[in-house]
Amino acid sequence: MAEKVCLQPCLGLRKEAVLGRQALYVVHEDLLPEETVLGCGPALNANVQEDVDFINLYPVLSVEACELDCAAKLVKKKGRSAARTVRITDLVRELNIDFSALPEEDIAADDPAVQAVARRIAEHVGELLAG
Amino acid sequence: MDERDFRVAVLGCNGIGRLVSTIVRLAGYQIRRRRPDQVVLLSSGRLAVKEPEHVEALRRYPVLVIDGCRPHCASFLCDELGKRPAARLYVADIAAEKRISVAGEKRRGLTAKGMKLVDAVAERAVEEIDRIVADEMLSTL
Numbered sequence: 001m002a003e004k005v006c007l008q009p010c011l012g013l014r015k016e017a018v019l020g021r022q023a024l025y026v027v028h029e030d031l032l033p034e035e036t037v038l039g040c041g042p043a044l045n046a047n048v049q050e051d052v053d054f055i056n057l058y059p060v061l062s063v064e065a066c067e068l069d070c071a072a073k074l075v076k077k078k079g080r081s082a083a084r085t086v087r088i089t090d091l092v093r094e095l096n097i098d099f100s101a102l103p104e105e106d107i108a109a110d111d112p113a114v115q116a117v118a119r120r121i122a123e124h125v126g127e128l129l130a131g
Numbered sequence: 132m133d134e135r136d137f138r139v140a141v142l143g144c145n146g147i148g149r150l151v152s153t154i155v156r157l158a159g160y161q162i163r164r165r166r167p168d169q170v171v172l173l174s175s176g177r178l179a180v181k182e183p184e185h186v187e188a189l190r191r192y193p194v195l196v197i198d199g200c201r202p203h204c205a206s207f208l209c210d211e212l213g214k215r216p217a218a219r220l221y222v223a224d225i226a227a228e229k230r231i232s233v234a235g236e237k238r239r240g241l242t243a244k245g246m247k248l249v250d251a252v253a254e255r256a257v258e259e260i261d262r263i264v265a266d267e268m269l270s271t272l
Contacts, residue, residue: 017176022239029239038147039147041179042179043202045175046202051148068177070176
């Protein structure tokens with residue numbers, strides 16, 4: 001059974017990416033601080049040791065903003081595969097989030113949409129930890 | 132892309148791990164608002180996996196790199212793709228020069244204190260963009 005899960009977001013600039021980014025802060029800092037590590041894409045690409053260790057030591061949950069799946073592709077570029085991929089666009093639909101009502105560039109971490117996405121991602125983490 | 136089109140590509144690290152990641156990302160949006168017809172914001176995530184549209188923009192336009200923290204990941208990415216930046220900014224340099232402290236700020240949401248550094252980074256970036264655009268114009272007249 002895995003000890004932790006590496007959360008690897010796409011880190012794009014579109015609204016879906018901002019929603020995912022904020023949700024992952026909530027997952028990592030509030031909901032599952034002991035069970036998750038937060039992988040930084042540019043740092044992983046630049047071979048920063050901590051981020052390379054994260055994907056080598058833990059199963060990776062890639063959190064994507066769109067169908068390009070850049071986070072999962074980056075993990076693959078570094079020789080590993082994401083254990084699971086979730087797309088924010090799918091979660092928005094699944095959770096009935098009024099996406100058009102969210103601001104474009106900065107969404108507060110306590111926004112109900114961020115909290116709902118965070119809780120759903122935390123469930124994915126729980127499933128990965130359970131194996 | 133239009134052959135006559137000239138823009139400056141802005142490549143911020145847009146990471147997630149540190150406070151400066153948030154500062155760089157928000158500065159990017161502010162730069163785009165201030166120079167909407169002169170910049171294209173690049174996503175480090177897309178470039179890292181060589182998404183063709185982003186790679187084309189990187190190759191086509193002069194690039195302003197904004198590095199957030201010490202590994203200089205945006206510079207690494209630019210180097211990896213064989214592009215020499217037209218200019219580079221490092222957030223710590225701007226914080227030191229403007230004597231802006233962001234102690235106590237959180238990466239998940241900035242207060243006015245953190246936004247002061249965002250503003251300073253965007254201001255410096257706009258100066259660089261204006262210089263790059265002027266250089267291009269004067270070189271082609």
